[in-house]
Amino acid sequence: MQRQRWPGIRRRAAPAQSRVHAPVSRADDRPDLASSASSTLSSDHAVCLWIPLFPLRCEEWRRPELAGLPTALLSPTDTRRIWQVSPLARRVGVRAGTTVSQAIGLCPSLTVIEPDPVRYDETFTQLLLALERVSPVIEPTELGRVFIGVDGLERLHGDPIQQMRVVTNTFGRTAVIDVARLGWARGKFLSWVAATRAKPGVPLVVHDPEAAVFLGKQRVAVLPVSTNTHRRLRQLGIATLADVARLPEPALVSQFGREGRRAWRLATGREVEPVTGRERPEPIVAGLDFPMPAADRLLLAHAIDKLVERALRHPRRTGWRVQTARLHATLEHGSSWTATVILKDPSADRERIVAPLQARLESTPPGGAVEHLVLAFTAFAPGTGELQLFARDADSAARAGRRRALHDAAREIKTRFEQSRLFHIVEVQPWSRIPERRYALIDFEP
Numbered sequence: 001m002q003r004q005r006w007p008g009i010r011r012r013a014a015p016a017q018s019r020v021h022a023p024v025s026r027a028d029d030r031p032d033l034a035s036s037a038s039s040t041l042s043s044d045h046a047v048c049l050w051i052p053l054f055p056l057r058c059e060e061w062r063r064p065e066l067a068g069l070p071t072a073l074l075s076p077t078d079t080r081r082i083w084q085v086s087p088l089a090r091r092v093g094v095r096a097g098t099t100v101s102q103a104i105g106l107c108p109s110l111t112v113i114e115p116d117p118v119r120y121d122e123t124f125t126q127l128l129l130a131l132e133r134v135s136p137v138i139e140p141t142e143l144g145r146v147f148i149g150v151d152g153l154e155r156l157h158g159d160p161i162q163q164m165r166v167v168t169n170t171f172g173r174t175a176v177i178d179v180a181r182l183g184w185a186r187g188k189f190l191s192w193v194a195a196t197r198a199k200p201g202v203p204l205v206v207h208d209p210e211a212a213v214f215l216g217k218q219r220v221a222v223l224p225v226s227t228n229t230h231r232r233l234r235q236l237g238i239a240t241l242a243d244v245a246r247l248p249e250p251a252l253v254s255q256f257g258r259e260g261r262r263a264w265r266l267a268t269g270r271e272v273e274p275v276t277g278r279e280r281p282e283p284i285v286a287g288l289d290f291p292m293p294a295a296d297r298l299l300l301a302h303a304i305d306k307l308v309e310r311a312l313r314h315p316r317r318t319g320w321r322v323q324t325a326r327l328h329a330t331l332e333h334g335s336s337w338t339a340t341v342i343l344k345d346p347s348a349d350r351e352r353i354v355a356p357l358q359a360r361l362e363s364t365p366p367g368g369a370v371e372h373l374v375l376a377f378t379a380f381a382p383g384t385g386e387l388q389l390f391a392r393d394a395d396s397a398a399r400a401g402r403r404r405a406l407h408d409a410a411r412e413i414k415t416r417f418e419q420s421r422l423f424h425i426v427e428v429q430p431w432s433r434i435p436e437r438r439y440a441l442i443d444f445e446p
Helices: 015-020 054-062 064-068 087-091 101-108 116-129 160-169 188-197 210-214 225-234 241-246 249-256 258-268 296-313 351-365 386-390 394-417
Strands: 010-013 039-043 047-050 071-074 080-086 111-113 140-141 146-149 183-187 284-293 319-333 336-347 370-384 425-429 439-443
Touching: 010 064, 015 319, 039 064, 039 146, 047 160, 047 188, 054 064, 054 080, 054 116, 071 439, 080 101, 101 111, 111 160, 116 140, 116 146, 116 319, 116 336, 146 188, 160 183, 183 188, 188 210, 210 241, 225 241, 225 249, 241 258, 249 258, 249 439, 284 296, 296 319, 296 351, 319 351, 336 351, 336 370
Parallel strands: 071 111
Antiparallel strands: 010 039, 047 146, 047 183, 071 080, 140 146, 284 370, 319 336, 319 370, 425 439
């Protein structure tokens, strides 16, 4: 059968790291962790499909009677706090992050819903599978937001409005159409901003000649930077992207480091990030049904230990270390619970995989008794460590290990404090007579 070719879609060579981590089908039954193709599809022009409050929308689609009521969804990690709030509840003052008692005090008629993260993941996966019938270049970023590469689709579907009509027609006459917002533009950032300004059912197109004027009117809140950077921009009186674009790039770099450079390039339209087709690894899954619903932590921890041991014995895992492990639990009253662990150092050791999973169980336990527990290994790394692959002697291996440890420590510091506390000195204007202008402190980011 002849393979279908999509016009206008570029095929980019995968980076070296992707080629190292992407296995192929072999006789030794190693896992098919990514597609066997040695290249990745990409597209400059993008359609951003955004469904605000996607988990809450999933509950409304399951129970249509909730659509006209003030509702709030509990946090999957802390059931004492609110995660998402419907527009009706927001009008009376209920906000995400407030406690349940505070929310009910503000809105006595509030309907509080227990989260079902497994269902949200499954619903979003079905949405992505439907979109793959429109374009082979699909890049999800979070629940309810996905970018669709559309380079070359004008030959199949026509202008941007027709392309977005094809996207909406993919779902038929479902509730998705009533809440989805679509934006078409060059690059992911501009299409995302267009989607946030579009109305449900009315897509917004931003052509290249209009991009600078359109971006200049947007608030700095649309920039993908940290909360601390947003706060500092407001304190400096920088309200719109036009204000950011008027500043010299070195000034933003000296104040905000790498985030400042990226903010300036996005605000001026200098940075156009293409949509990159996603890789869908084939996970290794192990499940367990409890004869009676189990709520005892020790019993659940023992079950996790046995599931990890069973998954590690799977023949497709041979020769590969586990990078990401995910737990799914079906609870007694129909809700669900999920926990994901990403190992800093991929491992095939049972104890090193079990320990962070059990720690997640203790910190964010399920909200009820567990009927069915599933463990999935979703990302892998080659069985041979990078130090053994690239280090020619013991000294170079030690240096590589120290560099990796330094990078890991820098990432942990930034995650904990929401900003980089490590800096390095770079030359900015070495010819200047003013010493303060010659060098700048830049955030150290691995």
